[in-house]
Amino acid sequence: MATTPRRKPRSAKSSEVPDTEELVRYYRDMLLIRRFEEKAGQLYGMGLIGGFCHLYIGQEAVVVGMQAAALEGVDTVITSYRDHGHMLACGMDPKGVMAELTGRIGGYSKGKGGSMHMFSLEKGFFGGHGIVGAQIPLGTGLGFAHQYSGDGGVCFAYMGDGAVNQGQVYESFNMAALWKLPVVYVIENNKYGMGTSVERASASTALYERGTAYGIPGAPVDGMDILTVRDAALEAAEHARSGKGPYILEANTYRYRGHSMSDPAKYRSKEEVSKMRTEHDPIDQLKAKLLELNAIDEAGLKEIDREVKVIVTEAAEFSQNSPEPDPSELYTDILVDA
Template sequence: MRAEEALDIYYKMAKIRAFEEKAAELYTKGSIVGFCHLYTGQEAVIVGISQNFTKADSIITSYRDHGHLLAIGVEPRYVMAELCGKITGCSKGKGGSMHLYNRSRNFFGGNGIVGAQVSIGTGLALAHKYKSTGGIAFIFFGDGAANQGQVYESFNMAAIWKLPALYILENNRYALATPTERSTVRNSLKKRGDPFGIRTICVDGMNLLEVIQKSRDAANQVREKLEPLILHVDTYRYKGHSMSDPEIYRSRSEVDSIRKTRDPIANFAAVLQERYGLDAEVIEKIDKDVMEKIEIAARFALDSPAPSEASLNMDVLL
């Protein structure tokens, strides 16, 4: 990877983190209401995997979706405006944090029903095959979603119909307040594809370079063999499940120690310095630029109008 590309990747991760911090602030101040799930800690997953997206591909995820939309290049102001329920938002202010959407980039949400995106995403993969689009479906879901029955109905269909689906299991160790050890028998998340003959590739989701390399291999295999594959990503969320989580199910020291030793952004900043010989000032400048961009995005969101009453029934299924 050239230094320019590495800097761009760092920029994308820093942008997601700064965005989430601002979203938390706006939530606390009451400018964002309803559910809001932050992606802080998991940035390397979407930034690394998004390096593989082509125009023909489609992408779908859960309600923890801010980072996904930012990584595919949607301007932060349209995402922040959506969180604030404004007409300028990417879902015209009617979706909110959980239902971000961008049709022109084949981003199909933002889904609030745990596990539903796996079935809808499998439908997207079927569409790629049926219409010979040349694209594949990138389907993101959590460790909690991995215990939903419809996931396995989907795996069965994807395997038997040989669908071009890359299933990305973002194992951030918790489903709401439940740690995976309490919900998942014998640490089986890495074997969930086995009964269907779907192979699983495991990756350290806190290590950006590993995510890039292994997700490239995985995406290439799906494209070449035209069959499903699972990428099991070991990651961690730093913040509560949503903004209203008292976090009594884990210790502060657990979060702090992962932040200190495995933080994907800090660790990649070290790579930039050691491997690419970049000065700390170059990185600080990026961090500053990102903060400014996010401040402008927040101002745009706050200054935008809410959807009009007359538009209440527009753009929604009734």
């Protein structure tokens, strides 16, 4: 964990309790990501998904909480390669996402992009980028486009704790602050950039302070608690939307799985993983809260489980039944016909 003293993260208790329907929706959205990723891991194990496959399990509260502050049809989202959760949270079709993972024609990119490269202009999702940190100037450009067109939108640009040491991140921070671009930078600090802990990679581990030199406000947030994330997201988005410029949120979170599928995760102890899973799981925490608030009963939760299971099963079936791209697809989409 971080060695630098941190500001006290906001507590969920301080926030107004949102209506229960909304809470239940967060639960469902997080559960969908969890079950989808578990299924993706399983399909990988069966050889149906190849190459890199970076699972989001454990981090679900971050993107679902952030999306609670997004204006549908206006705001934009961009992230790096651990991206399936962001796609689902943006409302992209699980079938299209899973079929892209299996490299089939029914995938979002017709099987030509894979796990790290999917896009949906309709849902405001701009990828899915495989070069660590490159999504940050790109996302800053989305913020620029929001400002240029005056559409009132905000770009949520996500990066991991590994990307924060890329130079282009600071080039972006500088321009975003200089031009007051509507961008919320979300640092998903899951403690490890591949196998290197934050402490071994960053001279200063208070990542939310990385915009200080540019006058960009930043705040740490408990990324395992969806209501805390949601409150921080609302504040950050409001700041960016109102013309005050960018905002940095450092969501402290945890990935349960390895960096990608072939990572045995020897750089951390089993106890550390197990402690996060049992004491801080974002889905279990919200489940307990829902029951405590009488927002839903056990039968209702079971019904959501069942519904999510059906969606994921159908996505998995679609991803296996959708044909591989026709050989002629090799030669399409290189250039747009002028």
